[in-house]
Amino acid sequence: xxxxxxxxxxxxxxxxxxxxxxxxxxxxxxxxxxxxxxxxxxxxxxxxxxxxxxxxxxxxxxxxxxxxxxxxxxxxxxxxxxxxxxxxxxxxxxxxxxxxxxxxxxxxxxxxxxxxxxxxxxxxxxxxxxxxxxxxxxxxxxxxxxxxxxxxxxxxxxxxxxxxxxxxxxxxxxxxxxxxxxxxxxxxxxxxxxxxxxxxxxxxxxxxxxxxxxxxxxxxxxxxxxxxxxxxxxxxxxxxxxxxxxxxxxxxxxxxxxxxxxxxxxxxxxxxxxxxxxxxxxxxxxxxxxxxxxxxxxxxxxxxxxxxxxxxxxxxxxxxxxxxxxxxxx
Amino acid sequence: xxxxxxxxxxxxxxxxxxxxxxxxxxxxxxxxxxxxxxxxxxxxxxxxxxxxxxxxxxxxxxxxxxxxxxxxxxxxxxxxxxxxxxxxxxxxxxxxxxxxxxxxxxxxxxxxxxxxxxxxxxxxxxxxxxxxxxxxxxxxxxxxxxxxxxxxxxxxxxxxxxxxxxxxxxxxxxxxxxxxxxxxxxxxxxxxxxxxxxxxxxxxxxxxxxxxxxxxxxxxxxxxxxxxxxxxxxxxxxxxxxxxxxxxxxxxxxxxxxxxxxxxxxxxxxxxxxxxxxxxxxxxxxxxxxxxxxxxxxxxxxxxxxxxxxxxxxxxxxxxxxxxxxxxxx
Numbered sequence: 001x002x003x004x005x006x007x008x009x010x011x012x013x014x015x016x017x018x019x020x021x022x023x024x025x026x027x028x029x030x031x032x033x034x035x036x037x038x039x040x041x042x043x044x045x046x047x048x049x050x051x052x053x054x055x056x057x058x059x060x061x062x063x064x065x066x067x068x069x070x071x072x073x074x075x076x077x078x079x080x081x082x083x084x085x086x087x088x089x090x091x092x093x094x095x096x097x098x099x100x101x102x103x104x105x106x107x108x109x110x111x112x113x114x115x116x117x118x119x120x121x122x123x124x125x126x127x128x129x130x131x132x133x134x135x136x137x138x139x140x141x142x143x144x145x146x147x148x149x150x151x152x153x154x155x156x157x158x159x160x161x162x163x164x165x166x167x168x169x170x171x172x173x174x175x176x177x178x179x180x181x182x183x184x185x186x187x188x189x190x191x192x193x194x195x196x197x198x199x200x201x202x203x204x205x206x207x208x209x210x211x212x213x214x215x216x217x218x219x220x221x222x223x224x225x226x227x228x229x230x231x232x233x234x235x236x237x238x239x240x241x242x243x244x245x246x247x248x249x250x251x252x253x254x255x256x257x258x259x260x261x262x263x264x265x266x267x268x269x270x271x272x273x274x275x276x277x278x279x280x281x282x283x284x285x286x287x288x289x290x291x292x293x294x295x296x297x298x299x300x301x302x303x304x305x306x307x308x309x310x311x312x313x314x315x316x317x318x319x320x321x322x323x324x325x326x327x328x329x330x
Numbered sequence: 331x332x333x334x335x336x337x338x339x340x341x342x343x344x345x346x347x348x349x350x351x352x353x354x355x356x357x358x359x360x361x362x363x364x365x366x367x368x369x370x371x372x373x374x375x376x377x378x379x380x381x382x383x384x385x386x387x388x389x390x391x392x393x394x395x396x397x398x399x400x401x402x403x404x405x406x407x408x409x410x411x412x413x414x415x416x417x418x419x420x421x422x423x424x425x426x427x428x429x430x431x432x433x434x435x436x437x438x439x440x441x442x443x444x445x446x447x448x449x450x451x452x453x454x455x456x457x458x459x460x461x462x463x464x465x466x467x468x469x470x471x472x473x474x475x476x477x478x479x480x481x482x483x484x485x486x487x488x489x490x491x492x493x494x495x496x497x498x499x500x501x502x503x504x505x506x507x508x509x510x511x512x513x514x515x516x517x518x519x520x521x522x523x524x525x526x527x528x529x530x531x532x533x534x535x536x537x538x539x540x541x542x543x544x545x546x547x548x549x550x551x552x553x554x555x556x557x558x559x560x561x562x563x564x565x566x567x568x569x570x571x572x573x574x575x576x577x578x579x580x581x582x583x584x585x586x587x588x589x590x591x592x593x594x595x596x597x598x599x600x601x602x603x604x605x606x607x608x609x610x611x612x613x614x615x616x617x618x619x620x621x622x623x624x625x626x627x628x629x630x631x632x633x634x635x636x637x638x639x640x641x642x643x644x645x646x647x648x649x650x651x652x653x654x655x656x657x658x659x660x
Contacts (some may be wrong), residue, residue, distance in 0.1 A: 065444070140544050140550070142550040142559045197543075204542075212533065213470045214472070224469065224472070224473065234565070235564070269560045291553060
């Protein structure tokens with residue numbers, strides 16, 4: 001099976017695209033996104049797609065503007081509309097590493113573009129190697145089931161469908177495809193800098209594991225992530241069901257409480273999922289919530305006196321009060 | 331908290347021992363098992379334990395007999411009965427690597443000893459580093475959730491409770507404890523041979539990860555395994571419940587079938603757990619059953635004609651027939 005047939009199969013198996021979809025394709029100018037654009041372009045009539053090329057210029061290094069020009073020219077050659085934006089870094093108020101900020105700004109740009117062009121899909125070019133590298137990075141840094149799912153083929157963020165059609169395609173196949181079609185791409189030299197943790201995982205740890213421990217490590221990690229996604233999906237579903245059944249939400253939607261009597265009857269895995277669901281409800285994400293927080297909540301419930309409070313990430317507090325356990329923004 | 335208090339807490343938190351337990355302690359003569367014996371000996375009156383020292387002489391290398399003598403002498407010093415057995419390797423009929431065979435024979439010996447001495451507990455000396463090393467080894471070789479649980483603090487095998495009281499104690503603390511008590515131990519030189527995959531993980535990969543990627547990697551892997559154990563326990567429980575509800579078992583207990591109509595309504599994670607449960611019922615284990623087998627069963631159900639058969643590990647076959655999916659020994 002050639003690369004296009006494989007990706008078409010992956011798109012169909014995972015229901016990534018439907019007839020008539022309007023798609024924002026994120027194109028940095030690197031091999032992966034150039035190949036993604038090419039492939040979606042070659043499928044556009046078959047799937048009845050309307051494509052937009054979107055490029056976010058991070059302005060973080062020399063060559064940024066050349067990348068932008070490269071992408072614009074590519075879009076022109078394919079007769080596709082191209083939308084670009086430069087990053088006004090200073091305007092960002094949130095905290096975090098530059099890498100994280102850049103990622104966040106890029107995603108916001110894609111979502112804004114989706115809205116203004118009435119697109120229902122944002123296609124990104126993560127490949128199988130990115131997936132394996134993310135799983136490994138998270139394992140080494142510390143993660144749970146949710147994190148080990150790594151990159152998902154399809155994810156809904158604020159009513160935008162992010163899809164990743166290349167997620168089962170190895171980087172090598174992507175580059176071979178481009179070579180075969182005599183299509184050039186731009187290399188990002190920062191991908192080679194081993195000062196970044198992710199780059200060290202990709203450039204040093206994964207090659208070492210492949211050479212000395214298991215030559216199939218990329219497949220192994222990608223399968224692990226796929227398997228865990230299936231299991232986590234079921235667990236999350238159970239957590240959601242229980243949340244709907246048990247959560248007592250105040251009218252401002254700022255305070256959620258559970259009856260302690262009911263809470264304690266559930267399996268520890270379900271209790272943890274319930275608390276994650278509570279975070280998801282209050283904050284829209286579960287960032288920085290770890291197993292140790294869950295253990296503290298358990299300790300609060302079992303051992304501490306009425307009225308005790310536990311501080312949780314993102315300014316959330318948990319309070320044991322009368323016959324309830326409460327969660328609210330501090 | 332000193333090492334004995336910590337281990338006592340671990341034993342209580344995980345309900346590893348009860349008053350009056352009769353315990354077979356597996357003692358190879360290595361640091362871990364010598365420390366385990368010492369610690370259980372120091373807790374024996376408090377917990378009302380009756381202890382037996384059990385040593386399995388694998389006869390695989392020079393020094394085996396010296397190890398046996400060392401353990402016998404140690405038992406004598408502690409005034410504990412000591413049971414030993416030498417491995418009649420030739421009598422084993424099963425296949426597998428020598429390492430696997432030796433492990434199997436050792437476990438059989440412990441279970442036989444438990445039976446003949448009316449012991450309800452077999453205590454083994456795996457420590458936190460063994461746990462981390464096993465998780466990492468399985469990740470690198472390829473595994474799913476079940477395998478990532480790695481080594482469990484308590485496991486029931488054929489009515490014998492295997493417990494591992496040192497599972498949260500790092501190797502270093504164990505050796506420090508022995509040094510402090512001027513207690514010697516025997517080193518197994520084969521633990522240093524990097525021709526064994528596990529030894530390379532322990533002696534090369536884990537130290538590299540600690541040094542260059544995350545100095546807490548042992549804790550990280552041990553926590554990952556603990557978290558996953560909680561989630562898997564819940565999943566397994568759901569799988570069991572569904573099996574009891576859905577399985578149609580013939581009177582010889584050799585053929586299990588499910589209504590296809592009912593089977594297909596369930597979440598993919600549950601379907602997979604159901605099939606694992608079926609294996610567990612037919613074979614007593616789920617060895618070599620992987621995600622790809624599950625995918626083949628799915629393909630059988632969805633795409634292949636009535637009467638089609640799929641070969642699964644351990645001589646199990648699956649057949650789609652009329653409105654059922656069957657599982658039976660070939």
